Amino acid sequence: xxxxxxxxxxxxxxxxxxxxxxxxxxxxxxxxxxxxxxxxxxxxxxxxxxxxxxxxxxxxxxxxxxxxxxxxxxxxxxxxxxxxxxxxxxxxxxxxxxxxxxxxxxxxxxxxxxx
Amino acid sequence: xxxxxxxxxxxxxxxxxxxxxxxxxxxxxxxxxxxxxxxxxxxxxxxxxxxxxxxxxxxxxxxxxxxxxxxxxxxxxxxxxxxxxxxxxxxxxxxxxxxxxxxxxxxxxxx
Numbered sequence: 001x002x003x004x005x006x007x008x009x010x011x012x013x014x015x016x017x018x019x020x021x022x023x024x025x026x027x028x029x030x031x032x033x034x035x036x037x038x039x040x041x042x043x044x045x046x047x048x049x050x051x052x053x054x055x056x057x058x059x060x061x062x063x064x065x066x067x068x069x070x071x072x073x074x075x076x077x078x079x080x081x082x083x084x085x086x087x088x089x090x091x092x093x094x095x096x097x098x099x100x101x102x103x104x105x106x107x108x109x110x111x112x113x114x115x
Numbered sequence: 116x117x118x119x120x121x122x123x124x125x126x127x128x129x130x131x132x133x134x135x136x137x138x139x140x141x142x143x144x145x146x147x148x149x150x151x152x153x154x155x156x157x158x159x160x161x162x163x164x165x166x167x168x169x170x171x172x173x174x175x176x177x178x179x180x181x182x183x184x185x186x187x188x189x190x191x192x193x194x195x196x197x198x199x200x201x202x203x204x205x206x207x208x209x210x211x212x213x214x215x216x217x218x219x220x221x222x223x224x225x226x
Contacts, residue, residue: 004157033213035216040123040218041218042119042203042216042217042218042219043158043203043214043216044216045213045214048213058213090157090158092158097207102146102207103148103160103163104158104160104214105160106150106157106158106159107157108155108156108157109156109157
């Protein structure tokens with residue numbers, strides 16, 4: 001079974017803190033993604049990575065950065081957390097798109113609250 | 116996501132059929148997906164349909180695709196309490212690595 005794990009299920013931080021969200025996948029997937037999920041807005045892509053050391057901005061990258069030093073690990077960094085970054089953060093991974101589709105496998109999510 | 120639209124809520128009685136509707140904008144999308152998110156969990160792929168198909172059936176699930184109207188639907192037959200979840204429609208726009216998701220439809224199954 002594909003497994004995507006996220007370092008924390010719940011996290012509470014203070015405004016201005018630097019926050020690290022970690023994601024690890026065990027299926028040698030090339031692509032990894034970070035989304036945030038907010039009620040009524042669905043999932044919005046923050047950043048994604050085609051492969052190791054590669055990163056691309058998604059739809060809402062402002063206030064975030066990422067790191068992909070190893071293939072299995074994709075980190076999301078909030079340089080200076082703000083209250084509007086309170087959200088559910090979902091990590092996903094998949095192989096490069098191919099003829100069998102491009103299913104993304106999701107982690108359980110990290111619910112971040114910024115006070 | 117702004118490119119994929121779906122209604123936000125659906126209430127259905129146990130044993131009835133549920134139909135969740137979605138409209139998308141990129142007519143060249145290769146695959147269209149339905150993901151399910153149970154309370155407190157991440158998203159799980161429920162089913163998908165290739166763009167050259169009109170219909171796909173998988174046990175209690177039926178996906179219908181109308182490419183002309185860019186309309187996708189998911190029908191769940193004999194809806195059970197375990198089907199209560201948020202259902203997301205998603206597409207892969209052409210020449211794009213990412214999925215575009217709808218806002219999600221919260222399905223509530225009542226006894």
